Amino acid sequence: MSKRVIRGIVFGLLVFALNACGEGQEVVRELAPKPEHISDRGVQEHGKVWPRSIDSAYMGTWGDNRNSGSTLVTSFEQRRLAGQSQYLSWTEPNSPPVSALMTNGSTEAPNGLIIAASPRGAGTSTVVALDLEGMVVWRTREWDSRDEDGDGVADLAGVDNAVASSAGIQAPMVDDEGAIYLTDNYGVWKLDQDTGERIWFSRFLDYSENKLASNDLRLLNEGEAGLVGNVFSSGWHIWLDRRDGSPVIVKEPDPFSAEDCPVLSTMYMSISGGELDKSGELDDLVCLAYDANNTTPQPNNLAVRPAIAGISEHARYMFTYAGPVGKPDHARLIAYDFTYSEEEGWGIEKAWENLIAGMTAASPSLTPDYRVVNASDGDGAVNFVSVETGEEIGSPDVNFNSFGSPGVTIDGLFCDAWSVTCVSPFDGHIIQADHSVTGDIAAAVLPELEGHSIPFLWGTTPDANYVGGAIYDPARWTYSATVGYPYFLGKVLGTRIRMGQLTPTAMVPVTFDAETGTLMPGQNLGPNLARPGTSESNAMVTTTGRYVVQKAELSSLFFYYMLQGNYNLFNENEISGDDISEEQFDQIREMSSMLNYFVLGPIDADGVVPDAWKVPQPMGGIAIYEPTSFLQGALNQAEMVIGLATFAGQNLCKDAGCEIEEAAARLGYAAWNLDKAFQRQLTEAANRREVNEATHSQLAGRASSAAASCRAARGKLLARQPQLPDEQALGEAADGVGDCLATLRALVQGIGSVSS
Numbered sequence: 001m002s003k004r005v006i007r008g009i010v011f012g013l014l015v016f017a018l019n020a021c022g023e024g025q026e027v028v029r030e031l032a033p034k035p036e037h038i039s040d041r042g043v044q045e046h047g048k049v050w051p052r053s054i055d056s057a058y059m060g061t062w063g064d065n066r067n068s069g070s071t072l073v074t075s076f077e078q079r080r081l082a083g084q085s086q087y088l089s090w091t092e093p094n095s096p097p098v099s100a101l102m103t104n105g106s107t108e109a110p111n112g113l114i115i116a117a118s119p120r121g122a123g124t125s126t127v128v129a130l131d132l133e134g135m136v137v138w139r140t141r142e143w144d145s146r147d148e149d150g151d152g153v154a155d156l157a158g159v160d161n162a163v164a165s166s167a168g169i170q171a172p173m174v175d176d177e178g179a180i181y182l183t184d185n186y187g188v189w190k191l192d193q194d195t196g197e198r199i200w201f202s203r204f205l206d207y208s209e210n211k212l213a214s215n216d217l218r219l220l221n222e223g224e225a226g227l228v229g230n231v232f233s234s235g236w237h238i239w240l241d242r243r244d245g246s247p248v249i250v251k252e253p254d255p256f257s258a259e260d261c262p263v264l265s266t267m268y269m270s271i272s273g274g275e276l277d278k279s280g281e282l283d284d285l286v287c288l289a290y291d292a293n294n295t296t297p298q299p300n301n302l303a304v305r306p307a308i309a310g311i312s313e314h315a316r317y318m319f320t321y322a323g324p325v326g327k328p329d330h331a332r333l334i335a336y337d338f339t340y341s342e343e344e345g346w347g348i349e350k351a352w353e354n355l356i357a358g359m360t361a362a363s364p365s366l367t368p369d370y371r372v373v374n375a376s377d378g379d380g381a382v383n384f385v386s387v388e389t390g391e392e393i394g395s396p397d398v399n400f401n402s403f404g405s406p407g408v409t410i411d412g413l414f415c416d417a418w419s420v421t422c423v424s425p426f427d428g429h430i431i432q433a434d435h436s437v438t439g440d441i442a443a444a445v446l447p448e449l450e451g452h453s454i455p456f457l458w459g460t461t462p463d464a465n466y467v468g469g470a471i472y473d474p475a476r477w478t479y480s481a482t483v484g485y486p487y488f489l490g491k492v493l494g495t496r497i498r499m500g501q502l503t504p505t506a507m508v509p510v511t512f513d514a515e516t517g518t519l520m521p522g523q524n525l526g527p528n529l530a531r532p533g534t535s536e537s538n539a540m541v542t543t544t545g546r547y548v549v550q551k552a553e554l555s556s557l558f559f560y561y562m563l564q565g566n567y568n569l570f571n572e573n574e575i576s577g578d579d580i581s582e583e584q585f586d587q588i589r590e591m592s593s594m595l596n597y598f599v600l601g602p603i604d605a606d607g608v609v610p611d612a613w614k615v616p617q618p619m620g621g622i623a624i625y626e627p628t629s630f631l632q633g634a635l636n637q638a639e640m641v642i643g644l645a646t647f648a649g650q651n652l653c654k655d656a657g658c659e660i661e662e663a664a665a666r667l668g669y670a671a672w673n674l675d676k677a678f679q680r681q682l683t684e685a686a687n688r689r690e691v692n693e694a695t696h697s698q699l700a701g702r703a704s705s706a707a708a709s710c711r712a713a714r715g716k717l718l719a720r721q722p723q724l725p726d727e728q729a730l731g732e733a734a735d736g737v738g739d740c741l742a743t744l745r746a747l748v749q750g751i752g753s754v755s756s
Contacts, residue, residue, distance in 0.1 A: 034656045037722040038664060039311045071471055072410075072669050073541045073677040074640045075478040076627040077511055077523045082546060083133035084531065085621030106550070106622060107171055108542045109193040110178040113137055114622065117163065117172065117182060125165030127172070127182060129196060132546055134624055138196040157186040161198040171538075173217050173228070175242065181228050185213045188228065188240055202245030209252070210236040218302045220315060220338070230302055231319050237336070237348060248346045249338075301363030301405070305370040305387055307338075314338060316351060316387065318364045320375045331356040333364060333375040333385060352390025356383050363405040367412045369661065372425050374414055376400055382414060384425040398423050398430075409472040409514065410669075417470040420479060420512070433477065433517045438464040442483045444525040445508050460485045465502055469509065469539035469549040475640050476520060477512040478541070480549050482534040506530040509547055509625055524628070531623045545633040545681040547625040630685035635751045637678040638703070642744050644670040645710055649737040652717075652730050660717065660724070667714035670740070674707035691754055699754075702747040709740035 106116040113129040127140040141162040145154045156162040164184035173181045178193035190199040204210040212233035219242070220227045227248055229239030235253025240246065307315040314337035321332045335351040358377030366373050366387065373387050380400040384393050400406055400416035407415045413422035413431065420433035442462030462485060469480030484502035508530040511520045537550035627633040644666040651663040679700060686696040713736030716729045725733065 032657045035654055035658060035660050035724060038661050038717060038724055039308045040664070040718050040721050071473045071541055072673050073543055073545070074473045074636045075471055075476045075511055075541050075547060076545070076633050076636055077520050078628040078632065079509065079524065079529065079547065079625045080628050081529055081531075082624045082626040083135070084623045085128075085130060085134045106540065106548060107174055107180070108540060108548075109174050109180065110176075111193050112542075112544060113193065114542075114548060114624075115172045115174070115180055115193070116622065125163065127161075127163050127180075127191065127196060129193075130622065132542075132544065132624060132626075134622060138194075140191070140196045153186075158201050158203050161189065161191060161196060163189055171216060173219050175219055175226070179242075181217050181219065181242075183214050183217050183230070183232075185211065188217065188238075188245060190228075190242070190245060200245040202240050202247070204236075204238070207247045208236050208238060208250050210234050210238060216301055218304050218317065220304060220306070220317075231317075231336075239338075239346070239348075249348055251348060254350075303364040303366045303373055305366065308370070311370060312388065314351075318373050318375075318387070320356070320360050320362065320364055331358065331360040331375075331377060333373070333383070333390075335387070335390060354383075354385050354390050354392070357381070365405050365408050365414070367408060367425070368410055368665070369412070372412075374406060374425070376404070376406060380416075382406065382423070382425075384414075394425060396423050396425075396428055407470050407472050410474045410666075413472075415470065415472055415477075417479075418467055420466045420470075420477070420517075422472075431515075431517045433466060433479070433512045434519055435466075437519050438466075438481070441481055441508070441510055441519075441525055445483045445506055445527055445530045446485075463502060466510070468535040468537050469507075469547075471539055471541050471547070472514070473541070473640065474643055475514050475636070477514050477517075478539070478547060479510055479512070480507045480535040480539065481510045482507055483530065506532055507535050507549070507623075509549065529625070535623075543677045543680050544684060545627055545630060545677070549623050549625075550621075627681075629690060629755075630681050630688060631690040631751060631755060633681040634678055634685060634699075635748065635755070637673055637681060638744060638748050638751065641670045641673050641678070641706070641710075642741065642748070644673075645737055645740050645744065648710075648713070649734065649741065652734050652737065654724055654730075664714050664717040667710045667717070667737070667740075671707040671711040671714070674703045674710070678703050695750075695754055699747060699750055702743055702750065706740045706743040706747060709736050709743060712736045713740065 106114050109115050109129070113131065115127065115129050118126055118128050125143045129137045129139070131137050141156075141160045143154075143156055143162045143164050145165070146156075147154050149155065154164070157164065163182055164186060174193065175181070179199060180189075180191040180193055180196075182189045182191070186205075187201055187203040189201050191197065192199055210232050214230040214232045217228055217230050220229075220239075226242045227239045228242050229237070229249070231237050237249060237251035238247065239249040241248050302317045302319050305312060305316045305318075307313060316335055316337050318333060318335045321334065333354045333356055335353075336348045337351045339347040339349055354375075356375050356377050358379045358381065360375055360377045362376040364373045364375045371387055372393065373385050375383050375385070377383060380398075381395060382398060382400060383395050385391065386393055398416070398421060399419065400421070401418040404417055407417060409415060409422065411424075412426065413424050413429070415422040420435075422431045423429070439461065442464040446462035448461050462483060464481045464483045466479045467482050469478070471478040482502060482505075484505035486502055508525060510525065511523060512518060513520055535549050539547060539549040541547050647659075648663040648667045648670070651659040654660060682691070682696060682699055682703070685691050686693065691699070713733040716733040716736065717725050719725065719729060
């Protein structure tokens with residue numbers, strides 16, 4: 001692993017000279033000074049910002065601003081489809097609405113279940129728990145927006161565990177006891193991870209005038225049991241006691257908030273087979289900014305820095321607001337600190353405010369050391385700001401997605417999930433995924449359409465884009481590639497002119513080397529792994545080694561069913577239920593017949609869809625992939641941990657440029673991964689008889705021994721924290737790292753001997 005890691009922030013001269021093509025030029029900056037302290041940042045499990053570790057994985061919203069998609073569980077190349085969210089129907093009255101699963105994120109609970117909020121359509125929703133094959137384990141009471149008493153509030157608001165469909169965009173949070181937290185337009189819910197039963201519900205109107213939901217909640221370990229809350233879309237700051245949901249901090253909106261927006265809108269969307277209708281419960285759903293481009297004010301996605309000795313006296317949270325109507329260049333990044341005193345109790349105070357040059361809807365995201373926060377603007381530019389002072393420290397010239405929050409790697413690179421381009425805020429270093437292989441990826445999944453008489457597809461071959469499903473671990477980047485056919489304008493001077501867009505036909509996971517951006521070798525790419533549709537949402541790698549990715553974009557079904565003339569295949573199978581009614585199906589069959597006759601030409605009744613796809617497909621939902629060998633998955637974890645421990649061993653020093661604080665953090669990451677992800681995937685391998693019981697016990701013991709050595713070395717570094725360790729402690733830490741590495745190498749050798 002290279003040493004592109006987080007450098008000590010230099011708030012002096014920092015000059016970036018990058019061009020939009022991603023070629024970095026020489027960067028002038030001062031050498032990182034000698035370390036003056038060492039902080040205990042805790043173990044950042046799966047990139048979450050937590051002062052103490054918790055035992056769960058997490059997938060956040062649009063780039064995962066809890067350190068943005070950086071994960072401590074590595075991915076894999078040889079994979080198979082393990083399952084998808086249960087195929088259930090909107091038209092079947094007793095079916096949970098998993099086929100309409102449209103959330104941007106899901107959560108791995110400590111008990112191993114996948115938790116997601118699922119809007120069903122027509123103003124209904126549930127929260128569902130899926131097993132690792134996508135089958136429903138439990139679901140909450142189904143929400144509907146009926147208001148029979150006419151009081152203006154839905155009858156089910158806050159009743160039982162009926163979470164409103166306004167929670168559909170958020171990924172649930174879980175705490176270290178496994179409790180699940182969600183918010184809707186009426187309040188905050190705490191549910192049991194095993195049953196989905198309500199633990200408590202905290203109604204907003206009992207203590208505030210908040211009327212708009214938050215995209216995501218945040219958990220903060222301050223006080224006896226910690227807080228849960230956010231800055232909501234209406235601008236209200238609300239933080240609750242996690243034990244009982246009682247309000248701890250309630251602050252009305254600042255003058256600069258969604259209340260400044262004169263134009264308010266509701267959202268209504270009709271789709272085949274059902275309705276995603278939030279208008280029944282949301283009167284003021286979205287603030288239309290400036291040019292009515294649906295830019296929403298975003299005081300509802302936080303980046304949180306805990307209070308850690310050596311870094312900050314205060315826990316701080318940062319959020320973005322889009323500019324007021326007519327002022328797109330006045331978006332703001334704002335920071336607040338939690339305060340506490342025996343006289344006044346809990347409170348918050350504004351720490352700083354920073355204008356962003358361009359409207360924004362992106363969530364802020366932090367580097368792993370909590371020293372730099374980014375707030376992307378509406379033009380796709382990054383804006384790197386000091387978390388401590390609020391001062392700008394540089395903005396390299398990159399063209400990121402305009403409203404997506406970049407992910408952040410363990411090395412502090414900010415990564416755009418659309419162009420798959422990563423840039424360092426410290427030295428301008430850029431890595432980009434290899435886009436020259438998109439045709440090869442698509443060709444492995446889709447048939448060629450040469451000779452078919454679809455005008456805009458005439459003579460085209462498949463291609464791919466990398467969008468969504470981003471996971472950044474220290475060794476690999478995993479994405480969901482969208483595979484389809486480019487639109488073409490035709491031939492000009494003998495050359496085909498491509499418009500650059502794809503018919504969104506299918507999605508398939510692909511993995512890149514995190515050091516070089518090249519496609520990892522040995523990947524099995526084919527129709528058996530692809531799912532119809534696309535994913536512009538997030539993903540996670542669970543501690544048990546599954547890659548879980550959202551499948552969305554209902555519009556892709558039009559191309560899938562119509563242009564390829566194959567809709568009837570999905571209604572002549574063993575599954576009787578489908579996602580449309582018989583009447584709707586008859587209409588689509590008639591339309592399909594017309595398209596076949598007038599447009600599709602040579603495509604026969606079977607269409608051109610690969611046989612592997614001729615199975616029932618939910619219109620939206622979750623696809624779950626697992627390694628073909630869990631022993632290989634465990635080996636990947638061990639090899640990644642060797643990289644973490646090797647880095648730590650190289651930075652057990654106090655010289656200028658030394659990364660001793662990062663060394664301590666990575667020793668914590670190493671121990672966590674060995675105790676959690678490695679052990680769980682090794683157990684999976686044993687359950688599938690990839691290793692026998694004796695070998696399992698031997699390998700598990702070595703991993704536990706290595707984890708203990710790394711953790712002990714970390715303890716030596718932090719014994720006097722925030723003071724730096726003395727020379728004796730450094731020597732003892734070096735011995736511990738040496739023991740950890742020696743055991744890890746024996747562990748890898750042992751796995752290799754079993755595999756061979």
